[in-house]
Amino acid sequence: MKPFIKHSGIVAPIDRVNIDTDAIIPKQFLRKIERTGFGKHLFHEWRFLDYEGTQENPDFILNKEAYRQSSVLLTRDNFGCGSSREHAPWALADYGFLLIIAPSFADIFYNNCVKNGILLVTLPTKDIDDLFNQVEGKPNTEISADLEKQVVIAPNGREHSFEINSFAKECLLKGLDQIGWTMQFTDKIDTFETHLKTNQPWLVTS
Amino acid sequence: MFEKIWDAHLVRESQGDTSIIYVDLHLVHEVTSPQAFEGLRLTKRGVRCPEKTFATMDHNVSTRTKDWSLVEETSRIQMDTLSKNCKEFDVTLYDFSHKNQGIVHVIGPELGITKPGTVIVCGDSHTATHGAFGSLAFGIGTSEVEHVLATQTLQQNKSKTMLINIEGNLEKGVTPKDIILYIIGQIGTAGATGYVMEYAGGAIKNLSMEGRMTICNMSIEAGGRAGMIAPDNTTFAYLKDKEFSPVGELWEQAVAYWKTLSSDEGASFDHRMDIKAEDIKPQVTWGTSPGQVTSIDGVVPDPDSFTDPVERTGARNALDYMDLKPGTPMNNITIEKAFLGSCTNGRIEDLRVAAEIVKGKKVHANVEAIVVPGSGRVRNQAQAEGLDKIFTEAGFQWRFAGCSMCLGMNDDQLKKGERCASSSNRNFEGRQGPGGRTHLMSPEMVVLAAINGKISDIREIL
Numbered sequence: 001m002k003p004f005i006k007h008s009g010i011v012a013p014i015d016r017v018n019i020d021t022d023a024i025i026p027k028q029f030l031r032k033i034e035r036t037g038f039g040k041h042l043f044h045e046w047r048f049l050d051y052e053g054t055q056e057n058p059d060f061i062l063n064k065e066a067y068r069q070s071s072v073l074l075t076r077d078n079f080g081c082g083s084s085r086e087h088a089p090w091a092l093a094d095y096g097f098l099l100i101i102a103p104s105f106a107d108i109f110y111n112n113c114v115k116n117g118i119l120l121v122t123l124p125t126k127d128i129d130d131l132f133n134q135v136e137g138k139p140n141t142e143i144s145a146d147l148e149k150q151v152v153i154a155p156n157g158r159e160h161s162f163e164i165n166s167f168a169k170e171c172l173l174k175g176l177d178q179i180g181w182t183m184q185f186t187d188k189i190d191t192f193e194t195h196l197k198t199n200q201p202w203l204v205t206s
Numbered sequence: 207m208f209e210k211i212w213d214a215h216l217v218r219e220s221q222g223d224t225s226i227i228y229v230d231l232h233l234v235h236e237v238t239s240p241q242a243f244e245g246l247r248l249t250k251r252g253v254r255c256p257e258k259t260f261a262t263m264d265h266n267v268s269t270r271t272k273d274w275s276l277v278e279e280t281s282r283i284q285m286d287t288l289s290k291n292c293k294e295f296d297v298t299l300y301d302f303s304h305k306n307q308g309i310v311h312v313i314g315p316e317l318g319i320t321k322p323g324t325v326i327v328c329g330d331s332h333t334a335t336h337g338a339f340g341s342l343a344f345g346i347g348t349s350e351v352e353h354v355l356a357t358q359t360l361q362q363n364k365s366k367t368m369l370i371n372i373e374g375n376l377e378k379g380v381t382p383k384d385i386i387l388y389i390i391g392q393i394g395t396a397g398a399t400g401y402v403m404e405y406a407g408g409a410i411k412n413l414s415m416e417g418r419m420t421i422c423n424m425s426i427e428a429g430g431r432a433g434m435i436a437p438d439n440t441t442f443a444y445l446k447d448k449e450f451s452p453v454g455e456l457w458e459q460a461v462a463y464w465k466t467l468s469s470d471e472g473a474s475f476d477h478r479m480d481i482k483a484e485d486i487k488p489q490v491t492w493g494t495s496p497g498q499v500t501s502i503d504g505v506v507p508d509p510d511s512f513t514d515p516v517e518r519t520g521a522r523n524a525l526d527y528m529d530l531k532p533g534t535p536m537n538n539i540t541i542e543k544a545f546l547g548s549c550t551n552g553r554i555e556d557l558r559v560a561a562e563i564v565k566g567k568k569v570h571a572n573v574e575a576i577v578v579p580g581s582g583r584v585r586n587q588a589q590a591e592g593l594d595k596i597f598t599e600a601g602f603q604w605r606f607a608g609c610s611m612c613l614g615m616n617d618d619q620l621k622k623g624e625r626c627a628s629s630s631n632r633n634f635e636g637r638q639g640p641g642g643r644t645h646l647m648s649p650e651m652v653v654l655a656a657i658n659g660k661i662s663d664i665r666e667i668l
Contacts, residue, residue, distance in 0.1 A: 031280035033240035086347035115349035167224035202452035
């Protein structure tokens with residue numbers, strides 16, 4: 001996983017609540033057995049007019065020339081709700097989104113993004129409203145984020161600080177191999193399993 | 207109860223930060239696992255506890271045929287990949303043709319693999335289903351699937367707790383599905399984000415295990431990390447003599463432990479909600495989010511009636527997609543498809559109550575209706591009871607087990623513009639097929655809608 005330290009990029013505003021993982025990446029693209037190549041299917045049903053994805057919907061924001069290179073997504077409550085499919089962050093990252101800002105995110109989606117080097121920033125609704133006002137109808141507007149300092153810098157220069165759990169922060173900053181990190185505690189897992197066999201012997205399967 | 211299970215599974219605690227918790231059971235299916243197994247291969251890691259890992263095929267399987275060669279190619283590759291991975295890593299697999307195959311959240315409980323007091327994970331958001339047994343069960347992403355395969359643990363932040371207490375008696379025609387849709391309607395689809403929800407009270411105690419599973423299953427639709435219900439005699443009676451349940455002395459020891467799991471008298475919760483069972487009417491969704499729901503005697507709301515501008519826009523988008531006008535009564539909306547099945551309502555009890563309504567009636571001429579049992583065992587049991595005959599004689603299609611039209615990953619899909627009465631869990635845009643329109647409701651109301659050709663109030667026939 002690539003570390004996330006700082007990022008600055010063009011922001012695409014999508015003013016909708018409850019954008020679910022089915023909308024981010026529809027089920028017909030979940031049949032792959034690889035982690036790569038999902039970006040071209042991101043927001044498929046909004047981005048394309050046909051099922052095959054050959055005709056772009058000119059009204060959808062990411063199809064507008066000024067937003068094609070966006071790497072920051074500004075959106076509304078409960079982004080990433082629904083299915084646990086990690087294909088959603090794979091599609092977002094593969095398209096180029098590294099930073100997503102919203103008033104709230106779904107739990108599983110949040111964890112999945114941390115595993116894929118995407119920083120999710122939660123800000124109060126009034127700040128989100130304010131960002132929408134600065135961004136909407138103004139292509140090529142940039143927002144930046146500094147994870148070390150835990151701040152997002154709005155187009156008007158205002159700094160918004162945000163909260164992040166310290167472990168998630170460390171994982172993102174270092175691009176940590178999280179399985180490797182847990183494996184340094186293998187002795188603790190061994191001890192736990194020994195106790196489990198004594199305390200709950202009915203869980204022991206052959 | 208959440209605290210007790212959490213504490214009992216801490217491998218490494220970090221107060222106020224990410225801890226490592228132990229996973230007792232890991233359920234695996236074909237769609238969210240291939241990249242995880244590939245990750246193990248690339249890093250030369252193995253599966254730490256194959257005996258605590260069970261796999262099946264559900265999302266992709268055809269419900270029309272058991273002939274492998276007729277399955278669409280990319281689906282077949284994904285299922286082949288799961289077979290190869292399970293063989294290589296020594297994981298038990300109930301494949302396509304195995305008698306135990308079925309939706310992962312249906313087979314865990316019916317085989318007794320699901321047990322109270324355990325931590326259960328699966329690369330699927332409806333894993334919360336298993337919380338009906340008093341376990342801590344939740345969905346994870348593919349990177350986490352790989353993490354559990356490699357270490358049998360998970361890095362987790364401790365959730366907050368929410369108690370939903372429901373007292374009183376449910377009125378006739380009101381089902382567990384209506385309870386959970388009502389709760390989601392009350393608290394919203396993000397109302398429980400960051401929380402583990404515990405459902406309690408007299409109305410919950412009176413429910414069967416199937417009903418409890420329906421409720422816990424849709425906790426994720428309220429944003430909840432997990433949903434749980436304290437294990438009691440109903441739970442123990444359900445689990446007794448299941449294939450993977452303990453026997454003899456071990457059974458006695460297990461039950462004694464399971465009885466200690468329920469929340470202590472006066473336990474504190476971060477949030478509490480009280481509901482009177484009598485306030486709940488049969489529910490049906492009108493929009494494209496499970497929280498956009500009303501009672502069957504309600505009407506499609508006017509977007510302008512929402513004070514919150516974001517909700518107003520959401521309602522407007524939803525009505526546009528659903529092709530519904532404000533003020534339209536929910537009762538009598540015409541449908542073209544009906545789907546009875548899914549991990550929410552594809553268990554034997556769901557099929558029994560639905561068959562009771564269908565008996566002697568016919569599916570409406572303008573409706574295509576399918577019944578998809580949640581597992582091979584549910585299907586066999588239903589056939590042994592003659593339920594399949596009741597459905598097929600009425601004009602329902604009787605299918606093989608799988609996730610089917612709940613998410614339409616196989617060929618069971620809505621066509622553009624088709625409207626469906628569905629016993630599943632999500633009414634998102636395109637969920638059941640691109641351009642398809644989903645109305646969520648109880649299994650009883652699904653079959654009644656199929657018969658009448660329109661969404662109908664179950665109470666009118668009781």
